[in-house]
Each structure stands twice: as structure tokens, then as C-alpha cells.
Amino acid sequence: MDIFNGLLLGFSTATTLSNFAYCFAGVLLGTAVGVLPGLGPIATISMLLPFTFGLPVDTALIMLAGIFYGSQYGGSTTAILMNLPGEASSVVTTLDGHQMAKQGKAGRALAAAAIGSFFAGTVGTLFIVIAAPLLASLALTFGPAEYFSLIMLGLITSMVLTSGSLLTAFGMALFGIVLGMIGTDINTGAARYTFGSPYLLDGLDFVVVATGIFGLGDVLMNLENERSRVVGVAPVSSLFPTAEDWRRMSAPILRGTGIGVLLGVLPGAGVLLASFSAYALEKKISKHPEQFGKGAIEGVAAPEAANNAAAQTCFIPMLTLGLPGTATMALMIGALVVQGVQPGPEILSQQPALFWGLVVSMWLGNLMLLFLNLPLVGMWAKLISVPYHFLFPTICVFMAIGVYSINNSVFDVYMMALFGVLGYFFKRMGAEPAPLILAMILGPMAEEYLRRTLLISHGDASVFFTSPLSLGTLVVAALLLLSIVSPRFRKVREEGLQEAD
Amino acid sequence: MNRREFIVLGGTAAVLASRGIALADSWPSKPVVVISAYPPGGTSDIIARLVADALTAKYGQQFVIENHAGAAGALAGGRLARAAPDGYTIMISGSAPIAANKVVQKNLAYDPQVDFTPISIVAESPALLSASASAPAKSVQELIAYARANPGKLNIGNPGAGTKGHIAAAIIGQMAGVQINHIPYKGSPPLLADLLGGHIHFALDAPSNYLPHIRDAKIRGLAVTSAKRIPELPEVQTVAEQGLNGYEQTLWFGAVGPKGMPKEIVSKIHTAIKEWSDTPAAQKKFASLGLTPVVNTPGEMAGSIEREIRSIEPLVKAGLVEPT
Incomplete structure (x- = not known):
């Protein structure tokens, strides 16, 4: 199917009444959870996953995707108006966004974020249209050795690019791999790390772990400052950027989009890294780096464009290789598998309506978000003033229901509580949980591919270096690791990531 | 009481x-x-x-x-x-x-x-023995000859240890007296993907996933494990027809x-x-x-x-x- 026919099919799929309605529901919900601290897209999608089982597969995926990229828009609203990142990837937006708001330019900052996001979203979906079929046709050249190397790259990327100490990130990733090992061995059926408990024979459901760490953990963390919390919402004046704003933000939006598009495809990098990198780049090449952190519109437009571009393009490896680059993408795979669709190179030929429908719905969703977020910004600002003593119990109840309904297991609810406490502990310690979750998902995959590679090669490990694709991937991973050792890069990394803290 | x-x-x-x-x-x-x-x-x-x-x-x-x-x-x-x-x-x-x-x-x-x-x-x-386009054998006889010439080098993929694909391949090895390395996969789709990409050369599995690709000549059907040929692949011989008399697996x-x-x-x-x-x-x-x-x-x-x-x-x- 060529691109034109594909897009036609996509439009006819995405504009059916129910798909359109669920897309709207998804982006609306996404904006809401993006605005609300303590509830991010991972926890929300985890909770809603069981509810999508009864929907057709395209509708389910369109809605879940809408929540994910919708939260990228919503996150910037609170970041700008209240200096509160509603969502992890909008942390950098607070730096200049809130400064602009303090200077009475809140509306222009919001507009810069929304316009940047919309432009990036459009380019991101276009990039999927072109790159996904290309990658799918290449996918067959990926054997077990190449998959293993790619997964290693993803794990190393997620460690190197997390904020905080590298050693902590490494420890978190290792802990994640161990958590992923729990359960029945995939090749032999042997029980591992189950401590004799039948509940652990199936392994830990990562939805349970993610809901605990990201959902409950965030709620616990936010309770700390509940009494001292001052809800100060900056007033929103004109939403129209001036000619000067346009001139200053056009190039950053373009560069941010480029960074986001590329980093989104890289497994392990994700939206967070995209916004950090875009911010760091703008600061580096700006003629007025001293304005950054004091309300530079470039520092709002570029990272917002980058995180939204990445939010679209991270679907590419998930759909075409079946490789989840982020925890959210692993949830999407879960949603597809439940419906009998195995993500992989065949998805384009076997599920064309699903693929093209999703792509077109993403563009439509971005358009809806532009209108949802700019004119209605006041409404979202009100949402944040909902007292936590109403909000948090509600969130906890929904998390418990969501986790329980995956396996109808009370044990899972206890596990979520346990990981909630652990998630709170991690946040207090400054240990970023992203590598843990990703390692928990990718660790068992890495093991499966490693064992298969060595079985096929009769125990000869040199295959990882004789395949050019695998070798190239491993070299990139090794360079990333080495760069940490280099004091110069280390300084850049620390600067770049510290700004976000 | x-x-x-x-x-x-x-x-x-x-x-x-x-x-x-x-x-x-x-x-x-x-x-x-x-x-x-x-x-x-x-x-x-x-x-x-x-x-x-x-x-x-x-x-x-x-x-x-x-x-x-x-x-x-x-x-x-x-x-x-x-x-x-x-x-x-x-x-x-x-x-x-x-x-x-x-x-x-x-x-x-x-x-x-x-x-x-x-x-x-x-x-x-029945199960189907299929081969990648670049496989070193185009029939069961060639497969056995390859295994004899390269002891310990013949890999046959199956959708999981103990599945019928695994057992049926083991019986071929037993009847022909050759050593086969069984490579377990997590079901048919990943096995088929590796076969299409030529990362593994032989697969023994249920036929349905493989039929369209055999029709497109992307992979080759070597043999079916049933006593008679199957209507979907009339040109593909049975294992028994290719010299392993009495072989039948369902x-x-x-x-x-x-x-x-x-x-x-x-x-x-x-x-x-x-x-x-x-x-x-x-x-x-x-x-x-x-x-x-x-x-x-x-x-x-x-x-x-x-x-x-x-x-x-x-x-x-x-x-x-x-x-x-």
C-alpha cells in the first residue's frame, strides 16, 4: 500500500464517529493527567488498559495514544503557570516558561509551547508515515543478535541519560532486570526468584510496578508539601505571540522537532531526554545564553516541540519491531497483544487500518489539543486548584481498581502498594525510576534474544560483532558508556541534567 | 461428632x-x-x-x-x-x-x-517443515545429508520446547540417525520472522502462518508430517515420501x-x-x-x-x- 492510499485509509478509520470520539476522550484525559501532578500518562494508561479490552483494537490504541501525547501538552500548562511540572518531560519547561509567566507573558509562553508541540506533532506523524514502512521492510534483517544489541543500546541509553548519579541509574537498571527475571523461565519452565509463592510464577506484571512507582509514589511524594502548598496561578493575558516571539521561536521549534523525532526512535531515550537535549542545544547555540532561565521563549518552544515529536515517533520501533523503547510503549504493546495483534514488521500489511488510522488520529489529536489547550487554558488552570484531599483518594481508588482488574488479583494490589512505597523512597533518594521500569521490560527480552543467538551460533559469541548492524549498535552503546568516563562529556551531562532538577 | x-x-x-x-x-x-x-x-x-x-x-x-x-x-x-x-x-x-x-x-x-x-x-x-530462501537444503534428503556432512550444525526452530514441532523434528533426527539442534521460540510469529530473515534456516511448526509466504516464494516448504500431502500445498511431499518410511506426526x-x-x-x-x-x-x-x-x-x-x-x-x- 502506498502512502497516499494509506493516508486515505487512515482518514476513513480515524474519522469514524467512535474513533473520533475516543481520540477526543484520549487527548482530553491526557491533558487532564498532564496538568495534574501525581498522575502521569504511565499510571493513567495502566489504569485504563483493562477498560480498553472491550473496544476494537484501533479504537483502543487511538485512545491510549491520545492520552500519551495529550499529556505532553497538558504538562506544559502547569509548568508555565505554576512552576509545577505536571509531567516529567515538562520539567525543563518550568525554567523559562514560569519566568515568562512571572513577567506577564504567560499567554505567549503557553502559545509558544502549544504551537511548538503542534508543529512537532505534525512533523512527527509525517515521519512515522515515511519511516515506519521503511523500518518494517528492514525489520527482517534484524535477527536475534541485532535485537539483543539494540536492547543493550536502549538499556545503556536510559542509564546514561537519566538525571542523578550514573551509579544510581546503573543500580536501578540492574534492579529492574532482576525484577524482570522473577517468574517462570521462558525456555525451560524453571521457577526463578519466586520464593515459593505461586503468585510470582507468572512474574511481576509491570503495569502493577509502574502504577505503584509512578502513580502511588508520586501521590505520596506530593503529600509531603500538601500543607505548605500555595496554588499561585499566573494570570493569562494575550495568547498571541508577537512578531518578535515568532522570529525568536521558529528556529528553536524546528531544531527541537528534529531532536525529538530522532530521539523518539532511539530505544531507551524517550520524551524526557528529547526535551532535555533540545533545551541544552538551544542554550549552547544561543547568542544570549544568559537569558535562559530568565524567560527566554526559545527555552519553552524547543523542549516542548522536542517532547511532543518524540511522543509521536517512539511509536515507530514499537509498531514495526515490537520493541518497546519506553514503559508507555510497553503498555501499548500490552494493549495490542490482548486484542490479538502482535506488533512487528507484519503489522503494516496485516493491520493497515490500525496503523494508518493511528497515524492519522495522532495528527487529528494534535489539532484538537491545540484548540483544547490554548482557548481553554483557564479551565485547566482551575483543575489544579482541586484540593489534594479530594484528588488523591480518588486517584488511589482508581489505581487500585485498575491494578485489580488486570488479573482480578488482590495480591497485585498489595504489590502495587509495596512498589508505591518503593517509588516514594526512590524519589526521596533522588533515584530516577525510569531505567528500572525499562530494564524490567527489556531485561527478559535481552535474555531471550541472547540465549537464542547463542543457541543458533552453537555458543559462539562472535556473531554479535560479525553482523554489521549488531556491531554498529554495540559500538554506539560502547561510545555512550565511554563518554561518561570522559570528564568533558561528564560535565556537559551534569550541567544539562542539573538544570532540569 | x-x-x-x-x-x-x-x-x-x-x-x-x-x-x-x-x-x-x-x-x-x-x-x-x-x-x-x-x-x-x-x-x-x-x-x-x-x-x-x-x-x-x-x-x-x-x-x-x-x-x-x-x-x-x-x-x-x-x-x-x-x-x-x-x-x-x-x-x-x-x-x-x-x-x-x-x-x-x-x-x-x-x-x-x-x-x-x-x-x-x-x-x-499436520506440521510443516519449511526452509529459508538461503537454506543449505531443499528437501528432507538434502537436510539429512547436510546434517551428516556438518555434525552438530543443523538448527531447526520450533515454537517452544516440547511442542509438536520440536517432537516431530526429534523423530526425524532419530529415524535418520543425525543430530539436530532444536531452537525454541516463543510461538510461531517470531520463528517465522527469523525464518523470513534467514536468521534460522529451518522451522517445523503448524502450517497456517507459513502458507502465504510459501505461495510468495519467500520461504520453501520441504515436507509435511502427515501421511498424505495437504491440499494447500499439493507439490510439497510428505516426510515419509522422502525416505523416512512410516513417519507420521499430527x-x-x-x-x-x-x-x-x-x-x-x-x-x-x-x-x-x-x-x-x-x-x-x-x-x-x-x-x-x-x-x-x-x-x-x-x-x-x-x-x-x-x-x-x-x-x-x-x-x-x-x-x-x-x-x-
């Missing part, structure tokens, strides 16, 4: 028994989980989904598929064995987790002959529940499967997948399980299928 206690106990038993009957009468009063032992898209999973759809249509309750792929279905089997026998969890799968795993896997967490209630076999199919797919499932519910599911598989629509669907519908009684299915296990035991004893 005094008289009062006796009466109370008897009454409790009566209540429990009547609850069991009431349970069966109102079944299904809520969604039923159908465990699929392999990832989506493989033959076993397609059959599970077809049956789940048919049961949903008949009873007006959702029969929801849950995929638990891995360890040749042992993960799914373990999950079923731990489920409550109330008729709200059943499993539909190829024979590995229902039979072969008992002797092929040392660490199996359950005994399929003790912990499961047979419901019915649903369909049968895959089957069936439905089971946990131990102690009420008889009434077993017979309700069994009847529904039978009615559905007699419809022309089901027959057509089966034919397009290279499957033959076979619905036997729960008692007959127990016999099939027993025969399957007995037929594999000698292979395990001879060291051709190593228990893992």
Missing part, C-alpha cells in the same frame, strides 16, 4: 452441592477468561480466538482471551492449574502444555493429567479447564464447540488454516493426552528430546 453437628455438616454439604449445581445452571453469568498459551497470531492463538468468539456468540457473555506465552505453554498451563475450577477460566492451546510438557519439562509446576479437566480436542493439523489443539470443573459446564462448553465446528463458516475457516476440525468427548481427549505422553517418553529416554 454429635447429632447436631452432623445435621449442620450435612446441611452445609447439601448447600455446597446445590451451589455447585446453581453455579452450572447460571453459567456463564460473567466474562470467562480463555487462556491462550502462545502469542497472538500463531495457529494455537487463532484457534483459541475462534472458539472464544463462538462461545461469546452462543452465550452472550464475553469470552476474553489472555495470552500467556512462554516455556512452550507451561506458563499458561501453570496459570490454568492455579485458577478456580468454576468454569470462568479455561485454556485453549496446542498439545504441549496439555500433554508433552509433562515428560519434556523437568520443572513443570503442574501435572496436566491430574490438574486439568479435559473438555474437547478442537482441531488437528498436531492437535484442544480445550481444558482446571481440575474439578463441574461436569455440567464441561459438557456445555463441549456441546457449544461441537455445534460451532459443524457450521459451514467454521469448516471453511478451518480449511483456510490447513486444519481439520476434530471434536471428541472429554473422555476421548483424556485418551489422546495419555497416548501423546506415552509416545514422547521413549524419545526423552533415548536422549533425543532433552528434558529442560
